[in-house]
Amino acid sequence: MLDGVYGLIHGFSVALQPSVLLWCVVGCFLGTIIGILPGLGPAATIAILLPLTFNMDPTGGIIMLAGIYYGAKYGGSTTSILLNMPGEASSVASCIDGYQMARKGRAGAALGIAAIASFVAGTFGIVILTLLAPPLAEFALRFSSPEFFALMVVGLSLVVLLAGDSKLKSLLSLIVGLWLTSIGTDLFTGQSRFTFGYSELVGGVEFMVIAVGVYAIAEVMSSVAAGEKTQLLPVPRGLRNYLPSREELKACRFAFVNGSIVGFFIGMLPGAASSVSSFVAYGIEKAVSKRKELFGKGAPEGLAAPEGANNADSSGAMLPLLTFGIPAGGSTAIMLSALILWGFRPGPLLIVESPDLFWGLVASMYIGNVVLLIMNLPLVPLFAQILRIPLGLLFPMILGVSIVGAYAVSGNLFDVTSLAFFGVLGYVMVLLGFPTAPLILGFVLGDSMERALRQSLSMSGGDPMILIDRPIAATFLVIALLILLSPLVGRLRRARSDVVTAP
């Protein structure tokens, strides 16, 4: 642990050099911008900017790329909150309560909470990375497919809590999500499933296309259908009204801790998307909340938990990258290839052989998070002005940005058609009172869960005992069971109090 502190002091001496500091700020700024634009994700931006970094000092270069990576998580929430349009896959969960806060006139507070949650959880993640990187990396290795499967079961059981008024409708929505995620090529047999002969479906349905369709497009359609009844969203006046109130921040206390821990933990597991950590943090937040009824209607803690989680997730993802040279996802994969191109040797010896790079990067992440907070908080009133745009202009803008975003993800026009399809689907679901969150959750978790199950069974030669034999997996399954039983406990307690209060 002390090594970490000494290393960090050395790191700051690297990261605070003016030129390096400048690249950190540039990275954070770019990250914020691309976070706001749906379709253009951090992985694509890092890949496009890679050639530019070759004439730079490598430490400055990697610090800038990392800034883009975690900066995008800050920016992603902005459009989720203001327009119900997720800017990044990791900020889809932020739509649920963030947008409802904005509708209630708390857009500024929501943006503020997102920035604060991101800062708290992001910083927490880096502190853990500084102090515990090597032992935690060893711990993460004990995690394999059976543990992953159990973790996904926990995530999926949270659907029970995400459910709206009708459990049946939530279940149907979940099943559609699970089905959508099974479209595409089966990794284990190489055969395609549910492609209906469309070659465009061989790779499966793009997550961002579903999320933007079901949230943003469907929202525009509902608002237009509602006609004159819809008014401009209320925008508060006066700077003070833009910031979260004391009560709102107090409600988020647990969410900050929850988002930090869940995000970092899931982030350090290779193969887990950051959309997973934000949804799981959201589910947990609702599970333990004493005021579950407020979730989905603009609960500040329902925004703080996923926003915190997606930032802690990016610190978590740096752990396997820096300690083993193992990328946890697309963005870290391209950072890894950048390090190799620059002549570094990412792996267990990186920390010993290239301390300037390792500790400089870690220190820059502390600085980057402060920079992002400073950058984002004063921008809150500015961004909130978006809501002042007349709906006749705003709606076409949202549609335009969504369509361009969908096309940019894969460069296929088919994705634009899919976007329209999922927009209509989302609209019909809203009309018929089907909750959309279970569909998205099913889509996010279903794929990883199926894969983890089949991997576990190939490991054990088909013996399902592998899922409960292993202590970590068993613990998760017990947690899932408790979550599934929790509504029953509530009902029992209510029944008992009814009996007691009965005359």
Place this chain on the structure above:
Amino acid sequence: MKLKHVVALTSIALAGTFAVSAQAEWKPSGQVNVVVHTGPGGGTDAFGRAILTALEKDKVLENTYIVQNKTGGGSTAAVNYLGEKAGDTNTIAIYSSVWVTDSLVQAEAKSTILDLTPIANLVLEPALFAVKADSPYKTLKDFTDAAKANPGKLKQSGGSVTARDAVVRNVLMKNTGADWAFVSFPSGGERVSALLGGHVDIMMIEPSEAGELIRAGRLRALAQVADARIPGFPDVPTLKEAGFDVPNVPQARGIVGPPNMPADAVKYYEALFAKAAKSEGYTKYLADTQLDNKYMDSKTLGAFIKEYQGNLRTILTGAGVKVVR
């Protein structure tokens, strides 16, 4: 009638002009798009951007080359896209071995790699069989013997069933009569983690990915899947040297064009990448990432792909994978 004659004459005249300009050396005008099948950060994407950056620095490229990501269905979306670009001279693509396998197993593919125009092969990719450093298996034979004694008990982490590591496993199992499980993971990171965590017993890994983990005493290389030992691992035997008389299953990356690419364009790009194969920054990048610099011209590449697909069809059918072409 008159109009028709005029049209005919004009087209003959135009064709004449084109023929003349073709005799003078053809060059692409404007931007050249380089299609890759992985998203930004994926294997071929990273490879493509790195070599284009190196070639730009080496001053080999005379135009702007832009990487275009056409993702979906492994390589299927990219191959279909090229199919639509038939005859285009400003679009080329980086193919990898998965382009050859995907068209064998995916019925949805509208075009296949055999419809495309081969231009030049760039590299062959060697691989290593590696185990955890504390594993009881010191040689690949130790492993196959143990797998033979306990059928289905030992595990290999790898990619899809049609990926090269699955194919090599099938070839080895057939050769030795041993039988071990294959656990598919979509990303390389998950495969290495499963090996490092002791959840699987062996893995076929890229040398650049394994090198640092071996140097840090985490992994041990047992054998290399290559025709000759690669410079970074002079002490590790090839499959043949380790006593496995199996055909080498190559994995390659190279340049292809859309169907019916005009011959003068093929000639231009062929020459361009021949020059690239000797340029300084490019060769250094290949050496750093332990890729085998293996240029082949258009004709050789065409024959290579045909033979490769034929071999793969036999191996995949033997392994019980449904082949559609």
